[in-house]
Amino acid sequence: MNTLSPRAVARLVTLAAGLLPVLAQAADMDGSQLSVLWGVPFAGILLSIALVPLVAPLFWHHHFGKVSAAWALAFLLPFAVVFGPAAAGAGIAHAMLAEYIPFIILLTALYTVAGGIFIRGNLHGGPGLNTAILAVGAVLASFMGTTGASMLLIRPLIRANDHRKHVVHVVVFFIFIVSNAGGSLTPLGDPPLFLGFLKGVEFSWTLIHILPETAFLLAALLALFYGIDWWYYHRKEEVLPKDPTPDDRTFGFDGGVNFVLLAVVVGLVLMSGLWKSSVSFHIAGTDVGLPGLLRDLGLIAVTVASLQLTPSGVHADNQFAWAPMQEVAKLFAGIFLTIIPVIAMLKAGVDGPFGAVVRAVTNPDGSPNPAMYFWATGLLSSFLDNAPTYLVFFNTAGGDPAVLMTTLAPTLVAISAGAVFMGANSYIGNAPNLMVKAIAEDRGVKMPSFFGYMVWSVGILVPLFALMTWLFFA
Numbered sequence: 001m002n003t004l005s006p007r008a009v010a011r012l013v014t015l016a017a018g019l020l021p022v023l024a025q026a027a028d029m030d031g032s033q034l035s036v037l038w039g040v041p042f043a044g045i046l047l048s049i050a051l052v053p054l055v056a057p058l059f060w061h062h063h064f065g066k067v068s069a070a071w072a073l074a075f076l077l078p079f080a081v082v083f084g085p086a087a088a089g090a091g092i093a094h095a096m097l098a099e100y101i102p103f104i105i106l107l108t109a110l111y112t113v114a115g116g117i118f119i120r121g122n123l124h125g126g127p128g129l130n131t132a133i134l135a136v137g138a139v140l141a142s143f144m145g146t147t148g149a150s151m152l153l154i155r156p157l158i159r160a161n162d163h164r165k166h167v168v169h170v171v172v173f174f175i176f177i178v179s180n181a182g183g184s185l186t187p188l189g190d191p192p193l194f195l196g197f198l199k200g201v202e203f204s205w206t207l208i209h210i211l212p213e214t215a216f217l218l219a220a221l222l223a224l225f226y227g228i229d230w231w232y233y234h235r236k237e238e239v240l241p242k243d244p245t246p247d248d249r250t251f252g253f254d255g256g257v258n259f260v261l262l263a264v265v266v267g268l269v270l271m272s273g274l275w276k277s278s279v280s281f282h283i284a285g286t287d288v289g290l291p292g293l294l295r296d297l298g299l300i301a302v303t304v305a306s307l308q309l310t311p312s313g314v315h316a317d318n319q320f321a322w323a324p325m326q327e328v329a330k331l332f333a334g335i336f337l338t339i340i341p342v343i344a345m346l347k348a349g350v351d352g353p354f355g356a357v358v359r360a361v362t363n364p365d366g367s368p369n370p371a372m373y374f375w376a377t378g379l380l381s382s383f384l385d386n387a388p389t390y391l392v393f394f395n396t397a398g399g400d401p402a403v404l405m406t407t408l409a410p411t412l413v414a415i416s417a418g419a420v421f422m423g424a425n426s427y428i429g430n431a432p433n434l435m436v437k438a439i440a441e442d443r444g445v446k447m448p449s450f451f452g453y454m455v456w457s458v459g460i461l462v463p464l465f466a467l468m469t470w471l472f473f474a
Helices: 006-026 036-055 057-083 085-115 127-160 168-177 191-198 205-209 211-233 257-274 290-309 312-318 323-338 340-347 355-360 370-381 386-396 409-425 431-442 450-473
Strands: 118-120 252-254 280-283 286-289
Touching (some): 036 323, 057 323, 057 340, 085 127, 085 290, 118 312, 127 168, 127 211, 127 257, 127 431, 168 211, 168 431, 191 386, 205 409, 211 450, 257 290, 286 290, 323 340, 370 409
Antiparallel strands (some): 280 286
């Protein structure tokens, strides 16, 4: 095996040290100087997720990772040519170190821990039980995160309904309620609110101020679901002659150690937000703080501990598999890279290519328009990462948490509600959406396509959002 000489190593170290200041400067991308054409790869990956599974399902099943990588390269290679390798390297470093890697580590920990908890007992899903499970999941989502609650409950919910002919509507409403709307009451519920917490928004502020909007949306969705599920349940031949799951009336939990590990995950996330440390590691223009680093290392340890401590029988009973997590990891790697110029253009505000969007949220007298903030934040969060979208409009509204929590409280409510609620508008609006879809398909549920899902969201959610605008933000 060839080895580098000490002189070659010294040259590489010197070269790397010389590149770091260049990478640091390149990390600050001026979105006002970018053309909207830089957003084409991002649009391409979204359209691929939407269309390729419809026109070439077998190809997509085997090659979706390559498609994601191709769109990432379609952005990175031209960007490196036009702006230089340093700028491209800085963009990759920031997207990976500051966003993607922590994001995937947290999702993997929650996926593993929740997958190690088996809810024992053969529940028979009907309108009442299904509605109750969705309501419990909505409450849990604000305290263990939409991802944690989704991963904990989606498997037993699908298993409880495996004796029924129609299950798609159950999973779709699960995404609406548990994977999105339920996570609006605390910073633990959804990443945008956690970013607001890091910016200075009080932990209990969302619980107090977004409770009316959350209660309205959840009550409406639960009522609609009960009506739809009741209609399906009472149709002829809806219930299969034989339940595929053996009858078991004993209710309980296996893999209980994972409840402790789940509490550790929540503690690590809270620690990273509450602990302020001056220690930071500067890597290729990206600052990696000590609290965040320890959080990620702790989450990796929790993942390993869960895999080691969970009895193999629990994973078998849960039909635990890595395929859904791999799909999310590969697709979001491409999304996080191709979204770089789109977020930069949004951050440029009125001076950027999307200046019209930013100007639309302001009244002629210069005051913020809560209704427009709700829709602008929400519509962008439906297809972009809702966390940076929240930050863009948080800063557009002034960025002062003391003012936003008091004088401009309606505006901050609108931004928070739009980012969390409208993440349900598409499969990629929030990470748990795609994970729930993948798990459901892994269990044999024929989930709707990208646009098929949006038929549900546009038909059910958009009218509710319009009514909420009139009730709360007009």
